[in-house]
Amino acid sequence: MRAAWESSTYGARTLAHKVDVDPKSVERWVHLGRTPRRTTATTAAEILGEDVHALWPALRQSRPARAVSPELVALHEKRADVPTSAFVDLLTQAGERIDVLVYAAVFLHEAYPRFNDLLRERAAEGCTIRIAIGDADSTNVQQRGQEERFGHGIESRCRLALMHYRPLIGAPGIDVRTHETTLYNSIYRADDQMLVNAHVWGVNAYGAPVWHLRRTDCSGMFDTYAQSFGAVWETATPAEDN
The missing domain is CATH 1.10.260 (434 Repressor (Amino-terminal Domain))
Known part of the structure; x- marks a missing residue:
């Protein structure tokens, strides 16, 4: 000075x-x-x-950090603490867009057998639906199995997830793809709300935190995850009905 x-x-x-x-x-x-x-x-x-x-x-270094982001609705210590109904209710409210980015997340179909019907109903109401699940043959999926000490189980769950979604392939308004990316977060988006399941090395997804975000403006946390979904989606491969 x-x-x-x-x-x-x-x-x-x-x-x-x-x-x-x-x-x-x-x-x-x-x-x-x-x-x-x-x-x-x-x-x-x-x-x-x-x-x-x-x-x-x-x-x-002196800029104070916000204690809580205005986009953060709730923070859950573990995905296991979040009832499946919270995911279902969130997606049921969607009117324009549903985006799901996971490796498997078969808990949705296991706990809510009408999950495919929910997606069909949303699509029939004009909602654009994009589902991206892990490619079981991807080295990144296989690596995640080793890191989480889940072994080949995660590959099996990816195949099971594809089996669950296969009846939706080709349905109007619904696009199902497989991806080979390293998955840092699972994303469940319904319009301007989103559940993000963070992934922690060595921890199964159900034991990792989940934050509920609501979009309040551009360039916030919500848009960061939405852009991440978009980047993965561009690299994903359309699932085949066979």
């Missing part, structure tokens, strides 16, 4: 007047290394024609 101030044409009083602070504050910035509030620092940096972080490096 001192070098920038000394090389400028501003005295302490002039700079203080422009920034709307007491001249003693400017002197403390220059001679004692004090850091002003972010808004004041930004204004001063603009007047001096300097980068605010170059003048006050401490501001790089």
Whole structure:
């Protein structure tokens, strides 16, 4: 700060007047290394024609984090704590879009045998439905089985999931694909609401956290996961009815 101030044409009083602070504050910035509030620092940096972080490096770390994102509706310690009815209710409310990105998630069909009927009904009402499940032959799926100490079980569950969804292949408004990506999160989206099941190395999905998000504006957490789904979807392969 001192070098920038000394090389400028501003005295302490002039700079203080422009920034709307007491001249003693400017002197403390220059001679004692004090850091002003972010808004004041930004204004001063603009007047001096300097980068605010170059003048006050401490501001790089001092931005307070929000304790809770406005998009976070609920946080569940484990997926096992979330009743299947919560997933079903969320998807039932969808009017425009349903996106599901998983490796298997056969619990949906096992706990709610009418799951395919639900999707058909939503599609009949004009909802666009995209289902992406893991390719059982993918090395990433097989690696996940080893990491979760689930062995070949996860590959079997991927095949079982495809068996469950196969009757929906070709249904109007419903697109089923398989993907080979490393799955960092399972995503269950219904319009502007979403359940995200985080994946933790060495932990089965049912033992990992789930957060319920509601989209409030662009470029938030919700859109980050929605864009992730879109990227995986572009690489996925249409499932075959055989």
